[in-house]
Amino acid sequence: MEPTSNEWPIPENPEPPFPIVTDFCDIVFGFGRGSAELGIPTANVPLQQLPKETQDLKLGVYFGFAILKPMSHEETTAVRKDGRKVAYNYGKYLSKSSGDLDILPVVLSVGKNPFYHNVIKTVELHILHHFESDFYGAQVKFNLLGRIRPERNYNTKEALINDINHDKLVAKEVLSKENYLKYERQLA
Template sequence: MELRPNDWLIPEEPESPFPIVTNFCDIEFGFGRGSAELGIPTANVPLEQLPPETQDLELGVYFGYALLKRVNREDTTALRNDGRTVTYNYGKLLKETNDDLKIHPVVLSVGKNPFYHNKLKTVELHILHHFQADFYGAQVKFNLLGRIRPELNYNSKEALIDDINKDKLIASEILSRPNYLKYQKQVDH
């Protein structure tokens, strides 16, 4: 696979500080841009629910595996800063027949998204699977096995989307290798 100028070299297997494994974290709403503007839906998780070593990671794009689980709660709603309402269904719409509750590769951003001028650091996961519905309020357990590239700023939304799609291809290819594939089981309940 051809590297882009800013890509980090990905080793044959995870190297320190990886792997980093989380507990199940709550999925909360973000800015609502992943799906709506970029066509790349993300699951945001609270920084305070992540292991301490994630706080020391360079801002950038990482890869690993993720597993979703439903939470037994009644639906609730929340209001985004832009006034849009978000429904928390706690994963009730996740379907076993669609393999929604299986382990999937994930590309995640640890950063401030300079293209959007964010001030706060966020962790956003893009699970490499087609979900038929939102799952705000569900929980996700994931690992970080390596890094793809540093966080970058972009001149256009199209350039950002192009790089994210390349990140997804890189993650898929790396995570299909036996030296990475064996780390799938870290996120299994």
């Protein structure tokens, strides 16, 4: 695949430090912008629950596979810093028949989201699948197989959305190739 300007070239096979595989980690609420502002829902995971190799990655956009696991827990509510409530259903509404529990392609942001002027590094997963409901409190296990591009700042929200949509296309194309597709098995 020929990278466009400012993208990292994607090799034929994952190259060190990839693949990086996580254990199951918690899905927590973030700033609430992915779905609400961008129409691109993300699952945030605590950086401290991830392998050191993930924490040491350059800021940017990565790709891999992910699998969700519902947790047996009573529903709860948390409150964001801006006062909005977040329902933690622990994945109770995830459906095997809808493919929610399959191993799915994912695009990940490892960064500070300069468009939003964040100061702390976050890891946000956009799982390439349509989910009928949120799943805060569920767990996710994922691998990182490569990187698409460095983190960028944007002048408009539309430019950010366009790049994210391009990242999704790149990830789908690369992850459909046998040299990458075989890494789905790491999560089985």
